[in-house]
Amino acid sequence: MARPPRPAAARGFTLIEMAIVLLVAVLGFAVLGNNIASGNHATKLQAVARDITSALRYAHGQALLTGKTAAVTISLADNSYRVDHRDKTYAFAEDIDVSLVVAEEEFADGEQGSIRFFGDGSSTGGRITLEWGNLSKRIDVNWITGEVAISAAEPDLLDHATA
Numbered sequence: 001m002a003r004p005p006r007p008a009a010a011r012g013f014t015l016i017e018m019a020i021v022l023l024v025a026v027l028g029f030a031v032l033g034n035n036i037a038s039g040n041h042a043t044k045l046q047a048v049a050r051d052i053t054s055a056l057r058y059a060h061g062q063a064l065l066t067g068k069t070a071a072v073t074i075s076l077a078d079n080s081y082r083v084d085h086r087d088k089t090y091a092f093a094e095d096i097d098v099s100l101v102v103a104e105e106e107f108a109d110g111e112q113g114s115i116r117f118f119g120d121g122s123s124t125g126g127r128i129t130l131e132w133g134n135l136s137k138r139i140d141v142n143w144i145t146g147e148v149a150i151s152a153a154e155p156d157l158l159d160h161a162t163a
Contacts, residue, residue, distance in 0.1 A: 041132050048092040049130055049137035049150050055083050055090070056141060056148040060117045063146075067119035074100060074128060077111040095132055102126040121146050129153055 013021075052072070059070040062085070074081045076098055080091040102113040103124040115126045125143025129136060131153075138153035 042135055044093060045096065045130060045132045045135050045137055048096060049139060051090065051092070052081055052128060052130075053139055053148055053150045055081060056115060056117075056139065059083050059115075060121075060123065060146045060148065063117035063119050064121055069116055069118055071106075071114040071116040073112055073114040074098060075112045076100065093132070097131040099129045099131075100126065101129075115141050117146050 052074070055072050059072050063070040069084075071084045072081055073084075075089075078091065079094055079096060079098060080089050082089045100107070100113040102115060103126070106114040106116060106124050106126070108114075113126070115124055115128075117123045123141055123143055123146040126141050128139040130139075136153040138151050140149050140151070141147070142149075
């Protein structure tokens with residue numbers, strides 16, 4: 001006599017196993033989401049620093065090309081900057097704290113400062129420090145060569161001068 005085939009052992013996952021996997025996935029996405037959000041500030045700060053650096057380098061190039069002075073003016077009042085001979089004012093996040101170290105004659109009304117480039121390649125020089133929470137970037141302009149360099153500012157060495 002032939003035996004009826006035995007039912008195969010049930011295969012698959014239990015409800016508890018599925019719940020545990022879903023819980024682990026949700027926790028993983030929560031951690032990932034927080035890391036992405038914190039990286040967003042770093043990315044925005046880096047973008048602003050690069051934009052200002054680019055504007056400074058453009059002004060330096062224009063001064064060398066035309067033989068006339070060109071300046072980049074940073075407004076502390078409304079977190080913006082503009083380049084001489086351009087109509088547009090470039091704004092950036094209000095949450096970013098800006099500090100300037102510029103020549104005294106380039107600081108006006110306690111609200112804006114300029115870094116000026118001359119036709120011979122030199123400049124008035126200066127430093128722009130951008131801070132967003134515990135993140136910071138520093139842009140240095142060499143007064144002799146007009147070279148513009150961007151770097152991460154050391155928190156304990158930050159110069160909080162505004163003039």
